Amino acid sequence: MRDFFGGLLRPRVEALGLEIGTSNLKLVELSGNPPSLRGLAIRPTPPGAIQEGSIVEPGALANELREMLGELRTRKRYVVTAASNLSVITRTLQVPKMPLKQMDEAVRWEAERYIPFPIDEVVLDYSLLDSHETIPDGEQMDVVVGAARQETVASLVETLKAAGLEPVVIDVKPFAGLRTLGGRLKGTDREPITLFLEIGAESSALVLTRGERLLLNRIINLSGKDFTAAISKAFNLDPVAAEDAKKNYGLATIPTEDEDLLLDFDAERERFNPARMYDAIRPVLVELTTELRRSLEFFRVQVGDLGVDQGFVAGGGSKLRSLVPLLADTLGIPLEIADPWQGIQVDKSKFDLDYLRGLSAEFAVPIGLALRGVSPLD
Numbered sequence: 001m002r003d004f005f006g007g008l009l010r011p012r013v014e015a016l017g018l019e020i021g022t023s024n025l026k027l028v029e030l031s032g033n034p035p036s037l038r039g040l041a042i043r044p045t046p047p048g049a050i051q052e053g054s055i056v057e058p059g060a061l062a063n064e065l066r067e068m069l070g071e072l073r074t075r076k077r078y079v080v081t082a083a084s085n086l087s088v089i090t091r092t093l094q095v096p097k098m099p100l101k102q103m104d105e106a107v108r109w110e111a112e113r114y115i116p117f118p119i120d121e122v123v124l125d126y127s128l129l130d131s132h133e134t135i136p137d138g139e140q141m142d143v144v145v146g147a148a149r150q151e152t153v154a155s156l157v158e159t160l161k162a163a164g165l166e167p168v169v170i171d172v173k174p175f176a177g178l179r180t181l182g183g184r185l186k187g188t189d190r191e192p193i194t195l196f197l198e199i200g201a202e203s204s205a206l207v208l209t210r211g212e213r214l215l216l217n218r219i220i221n222l223s224g225k226d227f228t229a230a231i232s233k234a235f236n237l238d239p240v241a242a243e244d245a246k247k248n249y250g251l252a253t254i255p256t257e258d259e260d261l262l263l264d265f266d267a268e269r270e271r272f273n274p275a276r277m278y279d280a281i282r283p284v285l286v287e288l289t290t291e292l293r294r295s296l297e298f299f300r301v302q303v304g305d306l307g308v309d310q311g312f313v314a315g316g317g318s319k320l321r322s323l324v325p326l327l328a329d330t331l332g333i334p335l336e337i338a339d340p341w342q343g344i345q346v347d348k349s350k351f352d353l354d355y356l357r358g359l360s361a362e363f364a365v366p367i368g369l370a371l372r373g374v375s376p377l378d
């Protein structure tokens with residue numbers, strides 16, 4: 001799972017972490033072991049450059065990326081990046097135990113049933129969930145497979161090359177985010193069940209693990225953009241104004257009297273009063289919580305009635321005020337915002353820690369990608 005679509009080129013050099021998000025481009029440079037932060041950059045994705053997970057304006061994206069490289073002042077040109085959630089399909093499937101070198105063909109053959117496009121038009125990669133030696137002969141092996149259309153991967157690679165970048169690994173976003181949880185996936189007496197929820201601008205991803213073993217990975221087509229759209233409709237605002245209103249006045253729980261009292265009576269605040277804001281957003285919240293509950297239900301049926309021990313939330317969409325406590329409450333799972341900076345050395349004289357902390361949600365995936373770039377790329 002650590003090196004999806006990694007057959008491109010794998011030199012043993014450090015690589016940058018890059019997330020091309022629908023809303024933000026994020027670039028991180030880590031170096032050394034233990035990894036330390038060398039630089040980071042975030043800037044808005046040119047509007048419309050990515051649509052439903054596909055790159056539609058490679059030139060505009062490449063320009064931004066080139067400028068970000070300038071901002072970082074790095075000579076590194078190798079990158080670990082990820083395909084959009086909407087363009088990747090992941091599935092766990094079983095194949096009988098066999099020698100590793102026979103697996104390519106067997107997995108491809110088995111995966112064909114799950115992939116909605118012709119198998120010869122996809123780039124496919126896979127990873128064993130257990131180490132090969134530990135699986136007894138004659139048993140089935142669990143394999144997680146990731147597939148994307150060749151044209152999707154090709155347009156991503158072309159965009160990167162146009163920016164002067166050389167992709168070494170194309171990962172799956174939620175798996176990269178998981179990497180930032182590091183030691184928190186492991187337990188002392190037993191392996192904890194961990195939930196990781198990433199709410200981006202275009203899509204969200206729900207992952208469950210037992211220890212470091214993947215149990216479930218679901219892409220959910222509800223995210224930041226849906227909150228913005230609901231606000232845009234309710235208050236009759238253009239997308240940019242709706243986005244601003246969401247960040248300034250958005251609210252995911254029924255406003256308490258206290259919050260009402262906190263309001264000044266200026267016209268802007270009156271317009272976006274918490275009760276109206278909550279009414280606008282509520283249908284999206286209901287859909288999101290229903291979808292999450294359904295996925296957890298599916299998991300319970302498959303795996304047995306096991307409780308989730310801990311949960312971490314990431315992605316800019318999770319910054320909607322009161323969203324994390326609301327989700328924790330409705331799902332009955334302790335949730336906190338993931339801290340991707342833990343385990344990374346940061347020179348306080350070079351970086352503003354409050355600034356970094358403020359971007360924890362957005363940087364979970366890019367840091368996970370950058371971490372892949374500082375471990376030996378084999």
Ligand code: ATP
Binds near residue numbers: 199200204223246247
């Ligand atoms: P994707 O990975 O889905 O393509 P992305 O990586 O570009 O998207 P992020 O950078 O993680 O997305 O987050 C951007 C999203 O977070 C936007 O939808 C934005 O509106 C939302 N967001 C950021 N800050 C806040 C806030 N304070 N309140 C509500 N939403 C916020």
Ligand code: MG
Binds near residue numbers: 019021200201315
């Ligand atoms: Mg994202």
